[in-house]
Amino acid sequence: MEQRLRVGLPKRWAILLLACPIAAAAADLPATLTLLEGPAGLVRGVARYALVEGVRMQAGDIIEVGDKGLAEMEFPDGAAIAMGPGTRMLVISMPRGTSAAGDFHVMAGEMKVSGVSKDARLRISTPIFTLWPAEGVCVMVVGRGEGSVFIENGAARLAALSATHGLKSGEFFNRKDGQKGAVSQRPSKAFMEAMPKVFFDPLPARLARYKDRDVPPRRIDEVSYADVEIWLKAPAAIRRPLVARFEPRAEDPKFRSALEANLRFHPEWDPILYPEKYLPPETPADAAGAAPARQ
Numbered sequence: 001m002e003q004r005l006r007v008g009l010p011k012r013w014a015i016l017l018l019a020c021p022i023a024a025a026a027a028d029l030p031a032t033l034t035l036l037e038g039p040a041g042l043v044r045g046v047a048r049y050a051l052v053e054g055v056r057m058q059a060g061d062i063i064e065v066g067d068k069g070l071a072e073m074e075f076p077d078g079a080a081i082a083m084g085p086g087t088r089m090l091v092i093s094m095p096r097g098t099s100a101a102g103d104f105h106v107m108a109g110e111m112k113v114s115g116v117s118k119d120a121r122l123r124i125s126t127p128i129f130t131l132w133p134a135e136g137v138c139v140m141v142v143g144r145g146e147g148s149v150f151i152e153n154g155a156a157r158l159a160a161l162s163a164t165h166g167l168k169s170g171e172f173f174n175r176k177d178g179q180k181g182a183v184s185q186r187p188s189k190a191f192m193e194a195m196p197k198v199f200f201d202p203l204p205a206r207l208a209r210y211k212d213r214d215v216p217p218r219r220i221d222e223v224s225y226a227d228v229e230i231w232l233k234a235p236a237a238i239r240r241p242l243v244a245r246f247e248p249r250a251e252d253p254k255f256r257s258a259l260e261a262n263l264r265f266h267p268e269w270d271p272i273l274y275p276e277k278y279l280p281p282e283t284p285a286d287a288a289g290a291a292p293a294r295q
Contacts, residue, residue, distance in 0.1 A: 030094050031057045031073040031081070031102065034206040038069030038085075041220075046249055048223050054215025060245065061091040062231065065109065070198060074207040075100035079120055082203050084110030084196040086143075088230065090238065095121075105238055107230055108143040112199045116154065127235065128175050129160040136169070141194045145177035150187045223249065225258035233265040240268050247272055 033055045040051040043062035065071050065087040072082040079100035087109025095101045101121035114137040124131045128147030136154015151167045158165045160181045175181030249255040259269050271278050
């Protein structure tokens with residue numbers, strides 16, 4: 001029956017039907033790294049890689065942009081996230097879909113989020129605030145116990161401590177750790193000086209050249225403790241889910257030694273390192289059952 005239906009269709013409709021799966025596949029692509037200037041690293045699974053343009057981003061990826069680098073990932077709907085020098089970001093989730101979506105945690109760095117539509121489902125958490133870009137373009141800088149966001153155009157929702165702010169075009173939010181945040185009508189001088197100069201211009205759209213190319217990152221080696229230390233010492237909500245992921249590395253003597261030396265920063269590793277401490281206590285019945293039988 002399917003064959004008879006296709007035979008009866010005009011040629012132009014047949015071409016459209018053949019193109020539909022291709023278009024749908026392109027729309028469902030995850031975010032792709034489309035621009036890279038300078039060195040940048042990727043931690044995927046328990047291995048360390050060198051990032052290259054064309055890599056499809058995955059949940060669990062840790063992106064580390066070099067001190068003089070720049071990286072940009074693009075979504076199928078035209079949204080983009082640019083990461084400036086020194087940015088450290090964990091991809092918590094990366095669902096596929098026609099609209100930009102993802103959950104990210106940024107430990108430090110500068111980011112520009114652009115092309116966000118009303119259908120986007122982006123969440124960017126930091127040690128200072130959590131941001132939900134709702135539409136348009138925003139720029140953020142996080143580091144050394146301070147975080148700032150400027151809404152270039154559009155809107156965003158931001159939460160810090162127990163306060164929630166609805167930010168709109170031209171508004172600027174700044175907060176230092178341990179203090180309440182404040183909204184003002186223009187960005188601070190310090191923020192403007194910290195923002196990478198390339199962020200003053202629109203982000204380039206380069207996804208088309210990689211939509212049919214899935215480029216693998218270049219593997220370097222298994223991660224050392226130092227490679228992921230800031231994540232293992234991150235807030236509990238971030239670091240605890242990483243235990244199962246990096247547990248195999250505890251078999252490496254150097255990795256294990258570093259875990260033991262820093263255990264106070266990540267106590268959830270104690271059962272992994274010392275499982276004997278968490279065995280159920282022996283009962284009198286167990287002891288009797290273990291006693292050798294009399295002859």
